[in-house]
Amino acid sequence: MPNMQLHMPLLARHEGVWDGVYRYYDANGDKIDEHKSRLICRFTSDENLPYHQTNHYSWADGKVEVRDFPTRYEFGRVIFDNELIYGWAAEVPLDDHHRTVMLYWKRKGEEGLELYEMIQLSDCGQMRNRIWHWYKNGVLVQRTLIDEKFVSRDWQKIKGESFNGDPI
Incomplete structure (x- = not known):
């Protein structure tokens, strides 16, 4: 198993804790939802689970969700395959700014x-x-805009449930 941080250096720069806001818009550009987030992006030493992301969402009305995305690495891509989604992530080599x-x-x-x-x-x-x-x-039905700020590279300090704004 290749070292993902070596093979995907841009993704490696995303490792850590990110707080943000998700804003959802319908196809006409009208806002239909908004919530806060805390994402924990981490690389592991487990060859079968080289990258692992956990997303914590919280709404103003008190609703919370946690979504977990274990992955595998194949042919230059991170592969997501869980009960919710199947897909991939890859760096864009044509982006000269990386x-x-x-x-x-x-x-x-x-x-x-x-x-x-x-x-x-x-x-x-x-x-x-x-x-x-x-x-x-094949028809656009929605867009989601997400703005995030880096909180900490020390994701190991996250224990259990941790939502947007909780201290690390």
């Missing part, structure tokens, strides 16, 4: 629903911006 990661995934159990994501990491590594384009049977 800021862009692209993702594609299909939602399991929702026939025809696909998502493309583009992630830009700031040169300082302290901010990242993401956009999701949601397609249903």
Whole structure:
């Protein structure tokens, strides 16, 4: 198993804890949802689970969700395959500035629903911006804009449930 941090140096710069806001818009550009997030992005020493991401979401009404994304590495891509999605993430070699990661995934159990994501990491590594384009049977149905700030590289201090704003 190759060292993912060596083979995917841009993704390696994403390792750590990120706090942010997700804003969802319908195809007409009207906001339909917003929530806070805390993402824990980590590389592991487990060859069968080289990259692992856990997303914590919290809404103003008190609703919370935690989504876990274990992965594997194949042919220059991170492969996501869990009960919710199947897809991949890859660095964009044509980006001369080395800021862009692209993702594609299909939602399991929702026939025809696909998502493309583009992630830009700031040169300082302290901010990242993401956009999701949601397609249903090839037609754009939704966009998600995500703005995040880097909190800490020390993700090991996260124990149990940890949501946006909790101390590390």
